[in-house]
Amino acid sequence: MFHKTLSATAIAVTLAGAALAQDQSIIVQSTTSTANSGLYDYLLPLFQKESGIQVNVVAVGTGQAIANARNCDGDLLLVHAKPDEEAFVADGFGTERTDLMYNDFVIVGPAGDPAGIKGMQDVQGALTKIADGKAMFASRGDDSGTYKKEMQLWEEASVDPKAASGTWYRETGSGMGATLNAGIGMGAYVLTDRATWISFENKQDYAIDVEGDTDMFNQYGVIPINPEKCPSVKVEAAQTFADWLLSDAGQTAIADYKIDGQQLFFPNAPKE
Amino acid sequence: MHSIGDAFGLALSLVLSGDRDLLQIVLLSLRVSLTATAVACLLGLPVGALVAIARFRGRSVVLIVMNALMGLPPVVVGLLVYLQLSRAGPLGFLGLLYTPTAMIVAQTLLITPIVAALSRQVLEDLHTEYAEQFRSLCLSRVQAVQALLWDGRYALLTVGLAGFGRAVAEVGAVIIVGGNIDHLTRVMTTAIALETSKGDLALALALGLILLFIALGVNAAVQSVRLTAARHAHV
Numbered sequence: 001m002f003h004k005t006l007s008a009t010a011i012a013v014t015l016a017g018a019a020l021a022q023d024q025s026i027i028v029q030s031t032t033s034t035a036n037s038g039l040y041d042y043l044l045p046l047f048q049k050e051s052g053i054q055v056n057v058v059a060v061g062t063g064q065a066i067a068n069a070r071n072c073d074g075d076l077l078l079v080h081a082k083p084d085e086e087a088f089v090a091d092g093f094g095t096e097r098t099d100l101m102y103n104d105f106v107i108v109g110p111a112g113d114p115a116g117i118k119g120m121q122d123v124q125g126a127l128t129k130i131a132d133g134k135a136m137f138a139s140r141g142d143d144s145g146t147y148k149k150e151m152q153l154w155e156e157a158s159v160d161p162k163a164a165s166g167t168w169y170r171e172t173g174s175g176m177g178a179t180l181n182a183g184i185g186m187g188a189y190v191l192t193d194r195a196t197w198i199s200f201e202n203k204q205d206y207a208i209d210v211e212g213d214t215d216m217f218n219q220y221g222v223i224p225i226n227p228e229k230c231p232s233v234k235v236e237a238a239q240t241f242a243d244w245l246l247s248d249a250g251q252t253a254i255a256d257y258k259i260d261g262q263q264l265f266f267p268n269a270p271k272e
Numbered sequence: 273m274h275s276i277g278d279a280f281g282l283a284l285s286l287v288l289s290g291d292r293d294l295l296q297i298v299l300l301s302l303r304v305s306l307t308a309t310a311v312a313c314l315l316g317l318p319v320g321a322l323v324a325i326a327r328f329r330g331r332s333v334v335l336i337v338m339n340a341l342m343g344l345p346p347v348v349v350g351l352l353v354y355l356q357l358s359r360a361g362p363l364g365f366l367g368l369l370y371t372p373t374a375m376i377v378a379q380t381l382l383i384t385p386i387v388a389a390l391s392r393q394v395l396e397d398l399h400t401e402y403a404e405q406f407r408s409l410c411l412s413r414v415q416a417v418q419a420l421l422w423d424g425r426y427a428l429l430t431v432g433l434a435g436f437g438r439a440v441a442e443v444g445a446v447i448i449v450g451g452n453i454d455h456l457t458r459v460m461t462t463a464i465a466l467e468t469s470k471g472d473l474a475l476a477l478a479l480g481l482i483l484l485f486i487a488l489g490v491n492a493a494v495q496s497v498r499l500t501a502a503r504h505a506h507v
């Protein structure tokens with residue numbers, strides 16, 4: 001009798017456990033480049049197959065992703081603006097920030113190359129030439145990681161582009177793809193992350209003009225959201241996903257993702 | 273540049289291929305916007321009817337407000353709903369953000385004023401015709417509202433369609449409260465926005481054409497119901 005009850009309980013517990021694993025889903029607040037480039041479409045099925053956890057991605061700019069995460073509207077944060085990410089953790093909203101992968105920023109421009117920057121490596125020099133020549137430049141003009149990087153580069157080039165806002169300097173206030181569409185539409189230079197550029201399908205006569213400067217390094221980080229600040233967080237599932245991304249399996253999968261033979265993201269999680 | 277012809281071809285091949293992702297997106301669009309339209313009619317029609325027949329102080333102010341609310345920007349509605357449903361907001365405990373329910377709530381808020389304001393105008397015109405008859409029959413206000421709603425039902429269908437059209441076409445509200453999550457909250461308009469931002473303009477336009485045909489289909493269905501009903505009424 002006792003035996004029977006015990007095994008029935010065991011079965012019930014097992015079933016409940018299985019049901020739980022199947023029901024599990026988490027929300028990732030993410031930057032747009034990882035989503036628009038198709039990286040998640042490649043990674044998530046691999047992870048779901050292994051863990052049974054459904055990952056739902058909300059892809060917005062880094063600034064909005066962090067703001068949403070501060071409202072506890074997510075379980076994991078995956079963005080690219082290190083100082084902001086560190087502030088997020090310092091304020092207690094994230095448990096820990098870990099380097100996940102990197103790629104780099106590039107400046108793309110029209111075939112005519114009005115500022116004559118094609119082939120330059122020195123990004124600050126290229127920006128100075130754009131400003132001096134009053135060549136059209138389309139900026140994100142939002143709170144994204146890419147925009148923050150752009151602002152930093154202008155500052156290093158000692159140019160205040162905002163003074164020219166609305167003339168040669170155009171702030172679209174939109175995502176990377178929308179800014180590329182707008183920039184290409186008006187013949188403007190655009191600073192973009194390489195992943196979005198490679199996967200972008202409306203390139204027309206545009207090509208990469210400036211690349212390879214170490215200042216254009218673009219680091220992505222992953223941060224599980226802290227249950228102490230956000231009790232609704234699905235801690236275990238979020239941690240499972242973060243651990244997988246940082247594991248050999250996840251890192252290999254990131255490196256394996258290619259478009260037209262080009263690798264988009266380079267894994268660089270710290271080795272255990 | 274892609275021509276509209278290319279987009280037509282792509283739209284056709286997408287539809288004919290029976291793409292499952294596309295079907296899911298179309299069905300979610302219909303589910304969200306039709307539900308929002310139904311709820312908006314339940315709320316908006318009685319309000320419109322009451323304001324149509326009632327005479328009270330400040331009525332003209334109410335009319336101005338009702339009409340102005342038809343111009344609610346979707347992105348503002350999205351933000352307001354986000355602030356309520358966010359985990360940090362007063363209704364955060366419901367866990368509704370980034371679900372189809374949140375999208376239905378946002379679209380309902382967006383189009384209820386449209387339904388209320390347009391039905392008010394339709395029913396008020398009808399009421400001027402019927403007012404004397406109502407008085408001679410000594411109808412109560414509730415009975416008058418019922419009679420007006422019933423007799424104006426065909427015109428009110430168009431009001432409902434106007435609401436549906438606004439709901440199914442908007443992107444600003446659903447992208448904020450739904451999050452455009454693949455296989456969960458992605459609808460036609462947010463998919464179009466996404467493909468545009470990927471630079472896949474042909475696919476974006478093809479999806480736009482499909483959305484247009486869905487709207488056509490819904491309108492044709494309503495029209496046929498109306499014609500059938502009218503025919504029965506005359507037999």
